[in-house]
Amino acid sequence: MNSHFKFNIILSLLLSIHAYVRGQESLPVPSIASPWAHEVDHEAPHQAYPRPQMKRDTWINLNGQWDYSIAKKGTGIPESFDGKITVPFPVESQLSGVGKKVSDDRELWYYRTIGLNPVRKNEKVLLHFGAVDWETEVFVNGASVGIHQGGYDPFYFDITQALRKGQVQKIAVRVWDPTDKGPQPRGKQVNEPKGIWYTPVTGIWQTVWLETVPESHIAHIKNSCNFDKGTIKVSPEINNPDPGYRIKVTAYAKGQKVGEQTKNVGEELEIMIADPQYWSPESPFLYDLEISLLSGNRELDKVESYAAIRQISVGYDEKGVQRMLLNGAFVFQYGPLDQGWWPDGLYTAPHEDAMVFDIEKTKEMGFNMIRKHVKVEPATWYYHCDRIGMMVWQDMPNGDHGNRWERRPGIVGVGTEKEREKASESIFKNEWKAIIDANYNFPSIVAWVPFNEAWGQFKTKQITEWTQNYDQSRMVNSASGGNFILDGTKVIGDIIDLHNYPDAAMPDPGIYGKENIIVLGEFGGLGLPVEGHTWQEKDNWGYQSFENKQALAERYEQLIQAMKHLIANGLSAAVYTQTTDVEVETNGLMTYDRKTIKFDEGWMKQLHQNLYDVRININK
Template sequence: MTKLNLKNLSLVFLMAILTMASTKAQEKLSKPPISTPWAEKVNPVAPHQEYPRPQMSRENWVNLNGQWDFAIVSKGSSSPTIYDGKITVPFPIESQLSGVGRSVGSEHELWYAKEISLKSSQRRGKVYLHFGAVDWEAEVFVNGKSVGIHHGGFDPFYFEINEALVKGEKQEVKVRVWDPSDDGPQPRGKQIKNPHGIWYTPVTGIWQTVWMETVPESHIAHIKNTPDYDNGTISVLPTVKGASGNTKVKVVALADGKEVASQEGSIGNVIDLKIPSPKHWSPDSPFLYDLEVSLMSGNKVIDKVKSYAALRKISMGYDANGVKRMLLNDKFVFQYGPLDQGWWPDGLYTAPNEEALVFDIIKTQEMGFNMIRKHVKVEPARWYYHCDKMGMLVWQDMPNGDHGNEWEMRPGIIGKGTDRDRSAASEAIFKKEWKAIIDANYNFPSIVVWVPFNEAWGQFKTKEITEWTQDYDPSRLVNSASGGNFEMEGAKITGDIIDLHNYPAATMPDPGIYGKDNVIVLGEFGGLGLPVYGHTWQDKDNWGYQSFKDKEALANRYGEFMKTLENLITAGLSAAVYTQTTDVEVETNGLMTYDRKIIKFDESWLKAAHRNLYSVQVKMQ
């Protein structure tokens, strides 16, 4: 054998070793050590078949979830002609349930491709291709023609595709995705390319439902539902596209299937529905009014969508000691819930199925919580829909990004930090997506608080962002910076709320100093850790703010916190958030394990302890 042949053989051998190593690494990534009970129930051909937009539903739609072709190519490459295999949409490519389990990174792009069928009857009008969420930059092609580019990993978007359609039923859809993860300034939540501690596995690509609908040339494009609790009215502002001069909008409100109010109005105007003997929405009685919104030409219905709304009010008032309190329907209701990250060991950002998506809300309610703080992530619309139906209050965070400013937390001290000096492009990305998130989720009555920033993570121009949010949506309270860098004028903090993070014990800011102008909340505390063998992301080196060896010790410590909270409520505390709903990757401080198979507390004991919090009497002015 010649030296050249030996050299070639060595190269072949080396390539084989590298390929095996790469394959093993991919297998390790694609098979997490634990999975939820719902993973085996996922149908990879047709996952998440529920209608994805319950606040504006139509009958004429097609679910495009399921098997797509995928390819990972160098950034800037042309559309691939050969694909790496199949991926199950809408699970992110890094997840087990995607069927792939590969990372992408900022130097590559992820391409999707799928052939869809479009019958002639489905082309009569405008054809819209919808995406629940794609992280982060998505360019959509239909039959080789780009129909649009969207930036934003947490807001829904759609494109009209009529001009790109070809003759016949068969149409080709491709999606190009680029996601820089923590290499870019964009909102990303807790994703990081090297996950550790409180930072988790990246999520790239399509992670919510893809679907298609056909609408008339003149159609309802959007509706904005605003409750007026004091006057017993529901205001509906429809946005109509392609309307002719003689069209109008009719809105009907129904209670338990029976019409209770009806009103017509002209295009572009608010339509007010006066509700007789109104029923109000609260955690104890989450009553929803169904809405039917019709675009009319004379007596003919051109387009019709179904929606719903609730009469509820979130506001502030003073107690007998002059401390500002958070009110629901003009009454003090102590709001208590877990910090909810919304991560899954098998689906990452995407719950395995609808049953799994609802499970966390159900368990949170069964444990006696009345609120959830959705932490630096935005869920699919159906998650909020179930919160609306179940009466679960929601605080909605803006996903963070563009870190770099400093922050520190000391026991009992308001979070100290600095504003981030972000570039103009970075600021524009944040503002655009924050507005899109508010627009997309405005109609959900369960959302009562907006949280633009968390712990100074990428926080910038706090006063400007907070006041813009207050002006844009005056129907909710704004928590400017949960545990973060507060901007103050005297003792008055920008926004409605002053929010302290303290681990592990429960405490609060001095109500004599801060409670005159702002509602006082404990935005994060607890973090009590209990790793459960066989249900952890890794066998050792798991993490919690304070770890315990058994459930009894864990419950005893939690019980101490509940007694403290009762005293804090009397002193002026309006709400508290316990960290957290589930374990997440190496964090083991959840009420449940990451796989949702073990609840670490006795649920009836928790519910009784929490009931005592809601029973604390607070006298109002």
């Protein structure tokens, strides 16, 4: 071995050790990227308004180039930084410009300065984060303004008191994320990815933005409806209200005013809509709302929002089997398991058009529902589901694994519940409530799923009943394919949900259908690796793999034809695995890079129509 070659080996080892010691293990560069990757403006990505359910004009998008550093946990704000990172892409992703892993004994720091005009009297500046994984502390001009725990819910801090005179303000953000070494919700993230477990996601992964509001302002709104009465209900939460303040809500249908009501702060507003139009996948009608905070005749604050009139309920068919109803009628719900991962951005889509592409392709294939699997999307994703017409089942991201689970063929899953520590329970409950609060207003969401299989499942009865009581407008699927808690023949929650690969199956409606809605929460998983469009060249997998599109389509058609019989006998919904390939999984309807669609969309839509055409009579 010559000395020059020996030197290069030693140098490479030293660099590797140095990177590991600093918690900056570089991740392999993926061989594929989505079509939108080259469109990313690294100076100003994701410029859409991030909160479509509560819009104001007075905001500044802070996405773009920030300084970053990966430092030993607990060392404080760094004095120097490792380079630039593109916010809001997670540090492990290629679109962040970094592509490095952060270990649990390290913290990820962000830093930038911003220019602000002087804050006027009786005005506040709020610093918003769409989502940061997992623990976040924010400093403004060196002063800590708050700490937040939770990787999937939006949060903000009032930074008014930390601002200095002059226009330049310094913002530093500390993030700590133990991934699978901690009990926190994390979905499919693991430190050592393999199989169905994927690359870690650390740090800011949704939009960062500033908002200026009056001291007395609308802090939150809760929109709902009364389907039977044809009304839209709005419950605003006001920051720093005076006793004489009032709230005015005006509703519009395609630009025409259809209702208005004014009440005192603290009262719920209910607007009667003449000749109401109902929301459904076939007709996703949305009413625009203007919500104003008034002092006398003076408007102190105003936000724009929207709502829909739709109902999710339970009925019984002629055989006495429970069915899930939309607007009083049986609609078979069929959609893909959608994990929302990207080869270039991981949790973060490269562009808003990319998110819309996934939803629109799902619609074009003839699906009417999406199960958002152990991940929560940005608010804009749900807005597009609302306007396009796509029902959503929303999972709680799992965490803190360890309990056992078994399947009794054709019946239910049984096993043990996780014995969580008090801190772990608290983390789960706090984040689940925050996720529901943040996404309550989206009419596309028709079901909450607290647990998937037995992944960290604990106190199922308590969590399920709390969810049912907290949001009575949706179904609750206590444990999709998981440990069912039985009370006689009734499963706790509204739904009994079987997972079965690859063929369609369901629990016996004669045993369980009288007490619960019967659904097939996962099936299919038919795999087709497409050369040049896989995460890695070999060792990819699906639940059942095929060599070409024709063989894949023939097997898929068999699954659909078999499901018609299940619908006639009691099945209310089904979820096919999955929307896209994800990392080494190749069982997607599309490849991971979205460049190849494995099925003909028109053929699929026609095939799926056979499922919706199965007639089920509901006893009134």
